[in-house]
Amino acid sequence: MLTITFYFFIAIVVIQIAYYLGIFGKFAFAKPQQITQKNLPVSVIVCAKNEEENVKNFIPLLAQQNYPDFEIVLIDDASSDETLEVFEEFEKQYSNIRLVKVQNNEAFWGNKKYALTLGIKASKKEYLLFTDADCYPTSTEWITAMTSQFTMNKTIVLGYGGYEKIERSLLNKIIRFETVCTALQYFSWAKVGLPYMGVGRNLAYKKEEFFNVNGFIEHIQVRSGDDDLFINQAANKANTSISYIPESFTYSKPKESYKEWFTQKRRHVTTANYYKAFDKIQLGIFYSSQLFFFLSVIVLLAFQFQWIAVLALLATRYTIAWIVVGFSAGKLKEHDIKIWFPVLEIALIFTQINIFITNIFSKPVHWK
Structure with missing residues (x-):
């Protein structure tokens, strides 16, 4: 034995x-990437539900991006706090902000994919760049860095969404280690030519890719997966690139208790059951x-x-x-x-x- x-x-x-x-x-062991500004028309899409404190802090960072042609599409997914009111104030303050107000729909109650679909349809630009309401870019060159990896054929770009560092916290190290390992996998498989997922904290694609697969319709019944299930369906060797330029990173506040993080990871794992x-x-x-x-x-x-x-x-x-x-x-x-x-x-x-x-x-x- x-x-x-x-x-x-x-x-x-x-x-x-x-x-x-x-x-x-x-x-x-891949070579460093370079930023080549392409000035593509970009809609930055942020979907929020009960995120008033986060959007107060992070939306101004998106509005301050050093990029010539972009709009910000803010989607309020029937929030019960002051998220919508905060968005309305930003809409008054910034001319390039577009606001989408989502009402609860009986058929799609609490479904983020429904809210994102409305936001995507409301967007006016050809290229879509996604991040979450609790995320922020590391630099004013975030849009430039992410869009630099688009080409005529590469119409999907997978980015890195990390978590803030908390000193002397083993849990924080585990969370960031898991995030690095996940990125290592989806970046590597994309380079091999077999992309299988991306993260909604930092993801970009040409709008036509969304409509080519009829949006989220094939997995609309799955409450999660607006990022990884979409990429699993739409991405392939020919149309997918990655961005690991430091200026293209986004960061989020990490969970501060093991229970919260454990619950979050449980959701992520169940989504993988629907992969190819x-x-x-x-x-x-x-x-x-x-x-x-x-x-x-x-x-x-x-x-x-x-x-x-x-x-x-x-x-x-x-x-x-x-x-x-x-x-x-x-x-x-x-x-x-x-x-x-x-x-x-x-x-x-x-x-x-x-x-x-x-x-x-x-x-x-x-x-x-």
Whole structure:
């Protein structure tokens, strides 16, 4: 039995190395990108529901973007707080702000995709750039940096949406590590030519891409997925690019309690159930190989079976993974993540197991 476990362990290490070098290395070792201003007409779209404090702080940062041709489409999704009133004040203050007021609809009650669809249809520009109401760009060159990756053929651009750093917080490091790992995966697969997701905190596409797939209609019954399910459906090798220029990043305030973050991740995981078959398989293989890697190590070392070989394979896998994640974290300006990689990886794996088990017995709550 231990012999079988040992050979199984070798296979798992090979799979892990193949992912890290063959797939994730495409992003980790990619050359830096350059900003080439293209001055494309852009509609920045922000959908908000009960976000009055966030929009007070962040909408001015969008309005101050250094870009010649853009409008801001603010969508109030039937908020019960003062979000709409705040939006109306911004509409008076900035001439390039367009306001969309969404009333609750019986057929699409509480469905963010319905609100976003109304906002997209109301937009007047050819290119759409999305961010969330609790997000802000890192620079006044955000629109310029994101649109610089559009070409005649590349009509979808996947960006990076990070989280603010909180000093001396292990939870914050785990959250940012998970965000880096997610970006590493969707950036890498996009570079391979098999894009499968993006994040609504920082995502751009030409408006025609939305109408080419009839918007969100194929997954309108799924409360989440206005970003990743849309990209899973619409993106392909020919039409998708990525932006990892630091000026193109957006940031959000991270959850400050494990319970809040855990609930958020439960929603994200359930959405992945609707991905294309290949994408679910490749994600399943990677995450299960991570789990079995650690379980196999524990078993083999506990019985001191081929322990020298096991330690050598353990060190090889960790060295490769650490280098790949380290280079990726550096590109995304998450430098402290590199140091904590071994601890954060184990913490994230056990969180993912907890999420998987919890989702079996109860359904997560979606858009407010």
